[in-house]
Amino acid sequence: xxxxxxxYARPRDLGEATRLLAQAxxxxxALAGGQSLGPMLNLRLARPALLVDxxxxxxxxxxxxxxxxxxxxxGVTHARLEDASGALPGAEMLCHVAHGIAYRAVRNxxxxxxxxxxxxxxxxxxxxxxxxxxTAEIAGPKFARRTPVAALMTGxxxxxxxxxxxxxxxxxxxxxxxxxxxxxxxxxKPGEFPDASxxxxxxxxxxxxxxxxxxxxxxxxxxxALAAAAAAGTVPSLDDIEAALAPVARGLDDIDRRLHAxxxxxxxxxxxxx
Amino acid sequence: xxxxxxxxxxRSVTAAVEPRQHLAxxxxxxxxxxxxxxxxxxxxxxxxxxxxxxMPARSCIAFAAACDGMSLRTIEGFDEDxxxxxxxxxxxxxxxxxxxxCTPGMLVTAHDIVQRLPDADEKRIRLELAGNLxxxxxxxxxxxxxxxxxxxxxAGRTASAAVAAPxxxxxxxxxxxxxxxxxxxxxxxxxxxxxxxxxxxAKAGWTELVESFVVRRPPAEVWxxxxxxxxxxxxxxxxxxxxxxxxxxxGRMRVKVGPIAAAFAGAAxxxxxxxxxxxxxxxxxxDGATGxxxxxxxxxxxxxxxxxxxxxxxxxxxxxxxALAQFSRSNVARDLxxxxxxxxxxxxxxxxxPGRAAAPGPAAPGEGLDLxxxxxxxxxxxxxxxxGRNV
Numbered sequence: 001x002x003x004x005x006x007x008y009a010r011p012r013d014l015g016e017a018t019r020l021l022a023q024a025x026x027x028x029x030a031l032a033g034g035q036s037l038g039p040m041l042n043l044r045l046a047r048p049a050l051l052v053d054x055x056x057x058x059x060x061x062x063x064x065x066x067x068x069x070x071x072x073x074x075g076v077t078h079a080r081l082e083d084a085s086g087a088l089p090g091a092e093m094l095c096h097v098a099h100g101i102a103y104r105a106v107r108n109x110x111x112x113x114x115x116x117x118x119x120x121x122x123x124x125x126x127x128x129x130x131x132x133x134x135t136a137e138i139a140g141p142k143f144a145r146r147t148p149v150a151a152l153m154t155g156x157x158x159x160x161x162x163x164x165x166x167x168x169x170x171x172x173x174x175x176x177x178x179x180x181x182x183x184x185x186x187x188x189k190p191g192e193f194p195d196a197s198x199x200x201x202x203x204x205x206x207x208x209x210x211x212x213x214x215x216x217x218x219x220x221x222x223x224x225a226l227a228a229a230a231a232a233g234t235v236p237s238l239d240d241i242e243a244a245l246a247p248v249a250r251g252l253d254d255i256d257r258r259l260h261a262x263x264x265x266x267x268x269x270x271x272x273x274x
Numbered sequence: 275x276x277x278x279x280x281x282x283x284x285r286s287v288t289a290a291v292e293p294r295q296h297l298a299x300x301x302x303x304x305x306x307x308x309x310x311x312x313x314x315x316x317x318x319x320x321x322x323x324x325x326x327x328x329m330p331a332r333s334c335i336a337f338a339a340a341c342d343g344m345s346l347r348t349i350e351g352f353d354e355d356x357x358x359x360x361x362x363x364x365x366x367x368x369x370x371x372x373x374x375x376c377t378p379g380m381l382v383t384a385h386d387i388v389q390r391l392p393d394a395d396e397k398r399i400r401l402e403l404a405g406n407l408x409x410x411x412x413x414x415x416x417x418x419x420x421x422x423x424x425x426x427x428x429a430g431r432t433a434s435a436a437v438a439a440p441x442x443x444x445x446x447x448x449x450x451x452x453x454x455x456x457x458x459x460x461x462x463x464x465x466x467x468x469x470x471x472x473x474x475x476a477k478a479g480w481t482e483l484v485e486s487f488v489v490r491r492p493p494a495e496v497w498x499x500x501x502x503x504x505x506x507x508x509x510x511x512x513x514x515x516x517x518x519x520x521x522x523x524x525g526r527m528r529v530k531v532g533p534i535a536a537a538f539a540g541a542a543x544x545x546x547x548x549x550x551x552x553x554x555x556x557x558x559x560x561d562g563a564t565g566x567x568x569x570x571x572x573x574x575x576x577x578x579x580x581x582x583x584x585x586x587x588x589x590x591x592x593x594x595x596x597a598l599a600q601f602s603r604s605n606v607a608r609d610l611x612x613x614x615x616x617x618x619x620x621x622x623x624x625x626x627x628p629g630r631a632a633a634p635g636p637a638a639p640g641e642g643l644d645l646x647x648x649x650x651x652x653x654x655x656x657x658x659x660x661x662g663r664n665v
Contacts, residue, residue, distance in 0.1 A: 001315035001316060002294065002295075002296070002315075003296070003337075004294065005292070005294050006294055008276055008293035008337070010340070010342070031340065034335060035335065038296075038316075038317060038332075038335025038336065038337075039335055040533050042315055042316050042317075043564075044564065044597070045564055045598065046532075046533035047563065051293065053340050055340065102405065103320070103405025103406075104386060104390075104402060104405070105330040105331050105405055106317065106332065108326070108330060108331050109331050109332075155609050155610070155613050156532075156605075156609040157531045157532025157534065178443075178446070190401050190404040191404045204446060204448035207450055207451035209448075217606075217608050217609040217612070218613075228452075232448070232449065232450075233445070233447030251483060251605070251612075
């Protein structure tokens with residue numbers, strides 16, 4: 001369980017980082033907190049020729065108030081968000097989600113951007129930030145672009161990021177004081193990746209109702225009809241949720257489908273009761 | 275080799291390390307700090323937990339080369355720490371260890387719990403300990419030891435006034451503004467669509483996947499094309515044909531899923547039923563790099579789908595063993611197989627009708643499936659057309 005050989009580079013800034021990634025033409029991998037990539041390297045499932053260490057790029061570490069949104073640097077650790085509880089008005093859900101990720105020793109190193117770029121189907125941030133309608137800012141060697149987090153992931157461990165692109169930050173819209181949210185996941189053991197998960201944001205002031213199911217084969221899936229029903233005050237039945245899941249969550253057996261439906265229902269109940 | 279300067283247990287250390295060496299090995303092998311234990315070596319068991327810049331972290335999934343400039347504290351560095359002295363005492367009094375293998379990681383985690391969460395109750399202690407595995411104690415002694423230290427510390431300070439949480443106003447229903455969720459998949463000309471999920475019928479340990487796609491060519495033509503093995507290999511991203519006759523095929527399949535790259539080499543036999551326009555491919559392959567093996571079969575059947583088009587129904591059954599399977603908890607292989615079918619359908623269509631090549635172009639032979647790159651290429655192409663220049 002030792003990683004195969006690789007070269008290591010610690011660029012001084014974002015430009016150098018994307019240039020190094022571009023030069024390697026797909027043979028390099030960006031290393032942020034390394035809490036998912038580290039195990040994959042040790043198991044030799046991943047064998048990049050070069051690791052580009054971006055964990056300590058200062059420009060990725062800021063948490064800034066953008067007026068109607070919070071700007072969270074891609075290199076911000078889960079633990080920092082967990083500890084920011086009470087200090088990020090309108091982004092309480094972020095702190096709650098961060099607290100539930102893996103274990104403190106992992107949260108101290110793992111980053112928001114790393115989790116999004118790694119795109120594990122069962123990970124917390126791709127699900128939570130899709131429900132929160134966050135936007136990822138992405139930098140490449142030549143230009144920068146923005147994409148909704150909901151459209152970032154295209155499959156298991158696969159995103160729209162090019163080999164030489166990095167996530168720089170995520171802009172998370174601030175919830176109004178009337179907003180409600182729910183976040184539920186089924187984990188066999190605290191800190192494990194969930195078997196089923198769901199996230200919902202209901203914000204009357206912004207007329208926003210977003211519901212996503214996670215821990216599927218691929219990216220989290222939106223359930224807009226159920227979200228609208230929940231906004232109108234109705235918690236759908238498990239059978240209705242299963243029916244809504246059927247076209248977007250394929251390949252689930254009966255137990256899996258029920259588990260996902262219950263996760264969705266519990267997230268909705270949390271939101272309405274909160 | 276990379277040269278690093280760092281502080282370990284208050285002492286300055288300069289060393290040349292191989293980038294691939296993980297931090298725990300560096301501490302144990304270079305510095306002889308063998309109090310840091312290695313259990314799983316992939317970040318699950320917590321035995322290797324140390325303090326990195328004052329915060330607990332797994333040293334088995336950090337790399338020494340990445341710790342240049344950091345300040346580390348291993349269990350040996352806590353000798354003079356007053357809180358750790360209390361914890362050691364409590365661990366002893368409460369029988370919080372038997373073999374002692376998990377203890378260094380447990381103590382570093384316990385130190386963090388007491389410092390960060392002075393009001394933690396038993397439930398919270400257990401939650402915070404979830405990342406450290408112990409196979410001897412059943413955790414009871416460890417939890418009691420931490421409770422004992424917290425209680426002793428609490429007795430020594432004045433109780434903080436409880437802050438009442440503000441009462442939440444009841445939820446007021448509202449009409450949500452219609453919002454179309456962003457599509458994560460690019461539009462493809464030939465769309466793969468779902469069939470009956472047939473998981474219940476799958477053999478034990480095998481995964482079954484039922485998909486179908488439409489090709490805008492009559493069944494007889496599609497049937498002929500599907501018998502053309504080099505053509506099929508060219509449409510399947512990452513596939514390479516080594517040798518083949520009408521019934522047997524040997525080849526390789528490269529897949530890239532995020533940071534995972536695997537190259538399966540294998541062989542398959544093909545049966546085709548001309549009358550039913552249906553076929554079966556059975557095969558097996560292995561990937562030396564990840565130590566993974568797969569066996570599988572693909573059944574396909576053709577049916578007319580309106581005038582001049584054919585629906586190809588595909589059933590894939592496979593089993594996966596080895597490192598890739600251990601890792602594949604979230605059905606990565608199923609997602610991959612589904613995307614491969616979609617990509618195959620798009621590539622087949624683009625080949626049959628080059629003028630219509632609106633879908634992402636076929637991957638270069640041997641490049642492997644990398645949908646991220648394909649999608650990005652497609653977006654870039656769209657942008658270029660929109661702005662009339664190369665972006």
